[in-house]
Amino acid sequence: MGVSIPPKEADRLKNIVDENGGSSDEFDSEGEASEGSEVSEVATEEDGGSSGDEDASTSDGSGLVDDEDENEGSEEGADANGSSSDDEKASASVDDGLESGEGSGDSDSERSEVAEESDSSEDEVAPRNTIGDVPLEWYKDEQHIGYDIKGKKITKKERQDKLDSFLASVDDSKNWRKIYDDYNDEDVELTKAEAKMISRLLNGKAPHADFDPYAPYVDWFKWDDAIHPLSNAPEPKRRFIPSKWEAKKVVKYVRAIRKGLIKFEKPKEEPRFYMLWGDDSGAADKTNHLSYIPAPKPKLPGHEESYNPSLEYIPTQEEINSYQLMYEEDRPKFIPKRFTSMRSIPAYEDAVKDSFERCLDLYLCPRVRKKRINIDPESLKPKLPSRKDLKPYPSTCYMEYIGHKGPVVSISTEFSGEWIASGSTDGTVRIWEVESGRCRKVWEFDEAVQYVAWNPMPEFPILAISVGQDAYLLNTGLGNEETQRKVGELLHVEAAKVSDDSS
Structure with a gap:
């Protein structure tokens, strides 16, 4: 049966091989012996003999040469007698599965029952767990990992700790071939052929030894009598005329855009979760206090308050007397004076008064936001009349002044x-x-x-x-x-x- 090997298990197998002092050559020799032993087992079963002695001989490292000779003889006998039927192959695979998993208990017996009912090979047998493509994390808190074909729960086995696994590897020399299948919760023992395949994959080689990645290229196409291209058909008419189906789609999309069924701007997604009483609390906060409006900044001094203005800006005494007769609103706030230097400038007379009036305005005057009207400057321009309304205007040459020789x-x-x-x-x-x-x-x-x-x-x-x-x-x-x-x-x-x- 084909089993997917996780990367951790592959690394563990490689480490075990390195610890035991093995190499890829030993895997190759061991795999050849295993393949020969399997063929000899099938041949002896057809003849009515038992394969127990041969298994004992293959398990011993000293009898590899004898097993290879026996395997060669068994292969010749198998070729002479012909290929076995599908039922005999299925029964042989079931017997091998039973011999390799004697200590697995009910799970191996159920697997053998499923294999006996089916006439397919061992690789095509359905897995014992029938939960489908479901993550096993869903069953991490349960006592079982799924259900078998009969609908019974597959209970979880107790995992061995490091000490138990070490003792098992010491007692059983084939324990390093076993890997844990999380999906079916069982230990699967790899065959020598599968171990050989894993060893080749770890070394960066092809899984099968018969595969040649550098085989010569075989050109199956004959170019001797090829005087025309493979497809010499004339261009169809649809290549030269516009597609009516594409035109219909364009019209369909245009109508949908005009009706508003297709919108290019994505609507703003409203938050899915919101405060249940958020709106009421916000309304209460707004009504409890006034909105803050910043105070207007005082006017900065300008050029009219220059300490050394020109003579034409200095008023005469008659103009100063006329200022006193004006209303206070129309009277100028500052009368310019001229000083020869900045050292001769006296202190500002109304400094305290202006500060006091500023404080009164900040304390007593209510503040209101001034609404500004956004007007397009182009709309303020006068609309020019059309050229049609300006006729008659010069449109033809009436007079020429000829005499200059240059522009x-x-x-x-x-x-x-x-x-x-x-x-x-x-x-x-x-x-x-x-x-x-x-x-x-x-x-x-x-x-x-x-x-x-x-x-x-x-x-x-x-x-x-x-x-x-x-x-x-x-x-x-x-x-x-x-x-x-x-x-x-x-x-x-x-x-x-x-x-x-x-x-």
């Missing part, structure tokens, strides 16, 4: 709106008539013109021009004789007289 960088309109001055990167300044587009005058400079501007006073038609690092004031020549005379007087600059230092 125009600056334009300025005269106060009356009759003339336009333009400056270009070609170093020219032109004056145009707005209505006709005629060029009235042209001035040329060595560098590109950066900016032009008309004089805002209409009685002086003067044009300011910025060229490079220089600024020019030009008389445009517009207007009547009186206007030109005023412009000439304004722009007239006398030459500076150079004094003669030699005289």
Whole structure:
């Protein structure tokens, strides 16, 4: 019967092997002897002989060579007589189970009864405990660990302590093969073949000795006449058209989202447990005392209380007398004075009065929270009319002023709106008539013109021009004789007289 070995039991087996001075070679030789003995037992049972002497010989370490010779002969006899039937194999496995577990009591007898009723091999026999895949921790406080096939409780056995297990290992040489099965609450003795398999697994080898992990690869596919791929079918039509079922699913999800059946925001989970009287106590606490509102902070001094302000901010005596005639609410709180240094500043006259009024406000005045209205700044902007309502507005080219050879960088309109001055990167300044587009005058400079501007006073038609690092004031020549005379007087600059230092 196959038994799963826990890691602790595997470590215990390995430690026992190391203590006894054994090795994997001894396991291999011992396993071969055990396999030969099992085959000889089956052959002798068919011939009607007993296998007791052979078991005695295999248990002794000195008769391994004789057992191997007998096993070879028994294997040849078994091959000559043919394979045994399933019933004979089942009966042989049951007999082996009975011989190996003579001291197990009722549990072994029940196992033999189950094996006799079934025609399957020993590995396929159902476990004695029928609780299923249930954790054994559920039965740690019970006197039993489950129920058998007949519905009877499987009582727990008394576990051996360290001393009893040591004495048992001394008395029985095969005790190191026994492992404890927690599921069925019984000790299971491993066969030599299973011990050999465990030894190979502990050494990092394959469980079976016949397995070759480095066997040559056998390519079962024939590539000689393969001129086409394995699947040479044409592409189906569904690969080139959209899926109608996916479209239906998309429509279904869209409708569910619109109806609110599918929500992307997860609802806040309310606490499952809460205080039974928590709401009432909280309401009582709120009504018993007033809510705390912090006191407003005093106003900080500003620039109006400067000790050395400018002269224009210092009031005259007449203004001070007029302050006395005002109402107290409209009267300024502070009259600025000027001091030459900070050492000459006297003490504040109303310091005690202001502190007293501050204390009165904190003690007597009720406090109220000021509600602030959150307004979107965009809503305060005036709504601009639509472009459709602004027609007629210029949408086509009405006039072109042609004459500059470079890009125009600056334009300025005269106060009356009759003339336009333009400056270009070609170093020219032109004056145009707005209505006709005629060029009235042209001035040329060595560098590109950066900016032009008309004089805002209409009685002086003067044009300011910025060229490079220089600024020019030009008389445009517009207007009547009186206007030109005023412009000439304004722009007239006398030459500076150079004094003669030699005289």
